[in-house]
Amino acid sequence: MKKIRVKMADLNIGEVDDVLITSGLGSCVGIALYDSRTKIGGLAHIMLPEVPTNRKSKNPAKYADTSIELLLKKLRQKGANFRRLVAKIAGGAHMFKFDNSNPQMQIGARNIEAVKKILKEKNIRLLAEDVGKNYGRTMEFYLENGEVLIKTVKGEDRVL
Amino acid sequence: MNNEQININELSSIQLDALKEIANIGAGNAATAFSQLLEQRIDMSVPEANILPLSEVPEILGGAETLIAGILVKVAGDAPGKILFALEEKSAEKLTNMLLDEKLELDLKSKTDQIQDSTLEEIGNILTNSYLNALSRMTDFSLLPSVPALAYDMAGAILEVTFLQAGHIGDYALVVETEFLDGDEGIQGHFFFIPTPESLQKILDKLGVGKI
Numbered sequence: 001m002k003k004i005r006v007k008m009a010d011l012n013i014g015e016v017d018d019v020l021i022t023s024g025l026g027s028c029v030g031i032a033l034y035d036s037r038t039k040i041g042g043l044a045h046i047m048l049p050e051v052p053t054n055r056k057s058k059n060p061a062k063y064a065d066t067s068i069e070l071l072l073k074k075l076r077q078k079g080a081n082f083r084r085l086v087a088k089i090a091g092g093a094h095m096f097k098f099d100n101s102n103p104q105m106q107i108g109a110r111n112i113e114a115v116k117k118i119l120k121e122k123n124i125r126l127l128a129e130d131v132g133k134n135y136g137r138t139m140e141f142y143l144e145n146g147e148v149l150i151k152t153v154k155g156e157d158r159v160l
Numbered sequence: 161m162n163n164e165q166i167n168i169n170e171l172s173s174i175q176l177d178a179l180k181e182i183a184n185i186g187a188g189n190a191a192t193a194f195s196q197l198l199e200q201r202i203d204m205s206v207p208e209a210n211i212l213p214l215s216e217v218p219e220i221l222g223g224a225e226t227l228i229a230g231i232l233v234k235v236a237g238d239a240p241g242k243i244l245f246a247l248e249e250k251s252a253e254k255l256t257n258m259l260l261d262e263k264l265e266l267d268l269k270s271k272t273d274q275i276q277d278s279t280l281e282e283i284g285n286i287l288t289n290s291y292l293n294a295l296s297r298m299t300d301f302s303l304l305p306s307v308p309a310l311a312y313d314m315a316g317a318i319l320e321v322t323f324l325q326a327g328h329i330g331d332y333a334l335v336v337e338t339e340f341l342d343g344d345e346g347i348q349g350h351f352f353f354i355p356t357p358e359s360l361q362k363i364l365d366k367l368g369v370g371k372i
Contacts, residue, residue, distance in 0.1 A: 007215035007216075007218070007219075008214060008215050008217065008218050008316070008320055009214050009215050009327065009331070010215055023218070023223075023224035023225045023314065023316050024218050024224030024225055024314040024315060024316015024317045024319075024320065025316075025317060025320075026313075026314075026316070026317030026318060026319075026320045026321045027320065027321050027324065028320055047214070047320070047324065047327045048324075048327055048328065052328070058330075058331055059214075059331045062214070062327060062331070093317065095311050095313065095317060095318060095321045096230075096232050096309035096310075096311055096321065097309055098234065098306060098307070098309050107321075107324060134311070135313055135317070136313040136314040136316065136317025136318070137317070138224075138225060138314070153227055153312070153313055153314060154313075
């Protein structure tokens with residue numbers, strides 16, 4: 001079993017009995033994509049919904065749109081079948097409560113919305129999610145069976 | 161966004177030194193307030209000003225999963241930004257006990273005591289105000305702190321939200337950090353000053369190192 005760490009604004013893929021791990025998701029969203037037949041999967045830790053129109057990004061893994069695109073490309077190269085891919089997502093929390101918090105300004109909610117929209121456009125079925133609220137999450141993605149373990153400091157672990 | 165906006169990963173060593181000096185004076189003022197509050201000596205580290213890839217930011221407090229108490233204050237006014245005061249679990253517990261003069265177990269995992277929350281928020285308030293006062297005097301900028309917001313959680317989750325704005329602009333973050341230490345009690349706190357890119361330019365201009 002190989003543990004593969006995915007840092008913020010990064011992504012990675014693995015196979016068979018690898019575990020992909022991303023720690024401390026706050027307003028960021030973790031996206032796990034899985035092909036159960038080949039047991040190939042990928043995990044991305046995105047920070048922002050989309051690449052701003054006025055600038056070129058040097059790091060596609062930072063934004064939901066370019067990150068999912070890149071993850072799909074890597075999964076295809078590895079031999080995953082697009083029609084079998086399913087998704088599980090976690091994160092998008094609202095960590096600090098300020099009185100004047102405007103929902104439109106909440107980056108966590110915007111990240112979740114963007115990820116869901118892109119998955120829909122790509123015809124990737126969203127199997128499970130653990131999103132929103134006000135706490136951080138760690139995702140452990142087991143490629144042996146596609147299970148995603150969600151760890152928090154506030155409650156019990158949860159399996160997606 | 162104007163073209164003159166500073167590029168964080170191109171800050172010169174002179175500019176970083178100027179930021180350390182600001183942190184030194186601001187945190188010095190905060191350390192004095194902290195000492196008075198605790199009625200004992202508080203030491204302060206030499207401030208650091210580092211430019212880090214975004215992906216490294218969640219790791220700076222002992223790993224993304226380290227449990228911390230984070231007190232975040234938003235700064236409005238002439239040079240907006242944020243200030244984060246972060247304490248590891250044990251330090252947060254010792255600090256609240258010292259101030260409340262009683263032994264309460266601080267279990268960050270469960271629901272914490274209201275009074276502990278308020279105590280930590282108040283500490284954040286006092287430290288931030290002292291820091292900003294020093295910064296205001298130095299720059300003549302009017303700097304207005306918000307009410308503090310508190311979160312107990314994984315360091316990674318708190319830091320990524322705190323430094324999020326750097327992600328809008330580029331792939332690097334400027335991390336200006338000072339540590340507070342109370343050797344006797346083993347309390348360790350981390351203080352971060354996070355100006356917006358526009359504020360960063362204004363502050364550097366004001367200090368006469370805007371173009372170096």
